[in-house]
Amino acid sequence: MSKSTKEKAEIESLESAIRHHNHLYWDKAAPEISDVDYDKLVRRLKDLSPDSAVLSEMGPSKDAPRVLGEAFRHKEPMLSLDKCYEPAELEQWAASFEGRVVAMPKFDGIACALHYEDGRLKVAATRGDGSVGDDITVNVLEIKDVPATIPTKETVEVRGEIYMRLSVFAKFKAAGMANPRNLTAGAIKQKDKSKSAAYELSFAAYDLIGTRADSQVGELEELVRFGFAKVDYLVLERDHVIEGFEKFTQWRPNLDYEIDGVVYKVDAIKEQRRLGQTSHHPRFAIAYKFQGDSGVSILRQVEWSVARTGAITPVAIVDPVNLSGVTVTRASLHNVAFIGNLGLTLGAHVTLVRRGGVIPNLENVTVPGTDPVVIPEQCPSCGSVVRRDRDFIFCSKPSTCKSAVIGQLAHYAATIGMLGFGDAILEHGYNAELLRSPVDFYTLRWEDIAKFERSGEKIAKKLVAEVDKKRSLELATFLRALGISELGKHVSAILADRYRTLDAVLQVTEEELLETHSIGASIAKSVVAGLAEARPLIDALRAHVTIVAPAHHEGEGGGPLAGLSFVFTGKMVAFSRSEAEKRVRALGAAVLSSVTKQLTYLVVGADKSGPKSTKEKAAEKLIGQGAPLKVLSEDELLAMLEGARTHESRS
Template identity: 45%
Template sequence: MAMALHYVGGRLVLAGTRGSGTVGEDVTRNVLAIPGLPHRIDADRLEVRGEVYMPLSNFRKVQDEFANPRNLTAGTLKQKEGDRERLKLLAFAAWELVDEDFETDAERFARLDALGIPTVETRIVPRQGLEAAISEWSERRDELDMEIDGIVVRANRIAEHLRLGNTEHHPRWAVAFKFQGESGQTHVEDVLWSVSRNGTITPVALVSPITLSGATISRASLANLSRFEELGLRRGSLVEVTRRGGVIPYVERVLDEGDGPRFEPPDHCPSCGGPVERRRIREAEFLVCANPESCTVARMRDLEHFARVLDMKGFGPKTLERMMDAGLISTPEDFFRLRRADLAALERLGEKSAENLLSEVERNREIPLAKFLEALGLPHVGPKYARILAERFGTLEALRKARPEDLLAIEGISEIIANAVVEGLAERSERIDGLLRHVRVLPHRERKRSSDGPLAGKSFVFTGTLSRMTREEAQAAVRELGGETPSGVSRKLSYLVVGAEHRPSSKLRKAQALVEQGAPLQIVDEDTFYRLLDEARRAGS
């Protein structure tokens, strides 16, 4: 389970889970009980990232009670009153150190070792030896005292990290190689066709229960219509099922077709009984309901998605189903048409519950742009891309006018995503217009532009550990005042801020060389940086 440890004043003060990627869960009290993890280190302020796991040697002590170490680790950590004895079965291994500068990853791991913080096993391998190293790790999996589903290969030199940069969701200087998950043989009992909220009908194999990676599997993905037809499944077919990445079960291949009746794709929607269509998306064909707007299951999941994204409490599946049966709600727009008299007619819904539901509706009469985009259910648009689009275009009106090439200009947006967003907005035009009759979509709140703020045209890069704030807090303070915070040192840089705790770094050496060459950048200490901030704040007030 991914974990971030925060040391302040040399003391472990916070341990947080990854959570949604932006907001995690505070599990400090439980993490402090993990053996081998130092509560104090010889450093003032550091963030250490890594994994909490249960060594297999420890899991064997309790394997009769629990299915697998992964779920047991998560459950143990998240308990409000953690089982102290069970917490002693956990371990921590670090793979990242933030707030200090290094020239290589090897130096980073050496620093973690010097601080007494356990680390994941690492090895420096020349480029030509990568394939052999990956094969060796794959062969060693059964010898390790932990479950792994792959390895990460990353550039050793930090200069390469800066040169290669990142996409919106992953670094270009690191690649994950996933091992084949545990496989097993089982028989296909049936095929279920599941309708998604956008009307896509996905095949799922119902198989005789089989245990893989500590979990009992009775369903396995068939991916799409093309894959289903390629496999040619029959009732009773013997198949190989794999948990890819140790998580999702897939039917990999047919070992013995058997002589049972062959499964065929449905000629009508399993939900609404309406017609279905074959639709090619990239390299595969999918089966879709021809009328998802009138399809009961698709509509239900669409409404559930809208209510969940906007955190409209009380609108669970059972309540929505009763509202749909009563003809009160069919599209997201209908949430905002609900009246007390409508809800009073629903069975088993008290007056207080009705008031709570209406309060949730009223609370969402104003919706931030990013939330609105996510709630629309546009293809590929989850929280991350909704935020990116909101930041780039600012208003719903501007985004609705955008062309695919406008979206392609955004780093991390591919041609597939750009086309899907533009087409999705066009297809949902009637829905968007209907919602706008009831709600106000709030423009994205932009930071001050560099041309407006008191730090106009100034840029800051940080090296070393700051004593009064984290590096992220310092960068945010600069941006709030209109400045910029590039990732590396260049001739155009205004200031390199050297933290109170620092060691000779590649950033500092590069900045010193540029200054000697006549570059106008200034190398300043932490106190000077805080003075610059104070002066900028007074100028902007």
């Protein structure tokens, strides 16, 4: 037998042996030989036949009898990223460490962890709940971007995102598919691996655990050496972090993948370790998220809008641009400081984003314009002198300013649900000197309204009837309708539940409000001062409106738990929180929205982990001050309910 024939026979024998032992090790978890002996076989085959197909087959075989979707517990939790939406929040994060920052795209895909041992892919798993994910190894092996083997013997974990390129998604979109992320989520969990492969998924690797690299950039470079596709990234100084967001915003329309923001990571691994992590997210990373579809347009002019408070707000007028299927020509500029901070000029090319897919906002300048934006010195509505208070400008006479008064009337009508009073009707009423205060709604005559342009008798009588429906208002609704700063839905509900009558609310002090959970010093001060300032309006409205106390809850006022009040925190195990509230109400107790001195019990759900909630801390503070309230466990609540039911059945 010739030498070449011997070599050929040896190659065939080696290939057969390696396939056999690879199958036992990866697919059966029952190796027959040591890793050292296995490596000898592989090295010998590389010497004799470096192009052998077997050398690229190492790792779990594509026909491995893995259970798709089988639970896999992550060795290190896959934490969520902390998120921010404003430049100030990003800059505050950047001030918490030293050194450079790496900015990368936030892929809109499915998070995945790849576990390699001895250079072979052992397990690929989804993030799941961060602690336990699903085994998707069989399907991940079909992704071309994921190497079955990598050139290292160290045990490492590669984290990244499974996604679908937009160029691939195009053919599915034509078939009516909604978006690439949802398609990716379904594709990676296909029971038939060939069907999963047909979706042509991609993988972006951006984290490497088990590396000796001393920087994030070093990890990204090592991932490329391992055979993963290079991820786009920028290296920035701490005081230039927003530039990363601006760059990716500019690149976004031309990328072949969807991103929903920019991920920032501290570059130095040593600094990452110093910062550590919370139970929810690492402190060394943050995601600056886009808040909707974005596009670039040109700023043509700035209009100034006067709100009911007298605040004068700038509005950008831009060339038409399509965002989330809607043509946008106007965008919010927030305040005068925002214009200065952006260095905004007329003719500038600007990026627009529909926040939450609804409200257009001007985010940044991509190309500067030529003409400055002129800040008004007089109110555009009434001509009064403008005053500036920090970042905002205000009309100095809002009580007599047409736009501010109409804004206040519109707020009152909308809050109490008085239909029909749109801007046109309100403006006619203002011009006719019939509507200058919410009180005036209640003295309107249909004969006067009928004289308004495009009104007539039918519309006029309908509007007067609508007013008559609103002569009785719940306390919380009435308080919100006053338009007092910080007295919105949450605070008005707390005041109504706690004090029950308008007279009691009008006597509340800042000190009392500060004792209420979720009401801070600025809110307490604003509410008390606002109620005092609105007292003449309140007194005038009371001549026309009956203020009704909050409705009693089911069972309140009678039953074995009558006179007691409860607040719940944490997740219940025996039943849902809403069911718990229903049960105590049925037995006569009241359920409050916050922790106060008047509270009887704070119930902490049994499924409560992590640090104490703000409600628990508030309760402990009040107990320390001598308040009679008690903190109950879920078991203690169940015992109380059982005792109350027994008492009720015997009565």
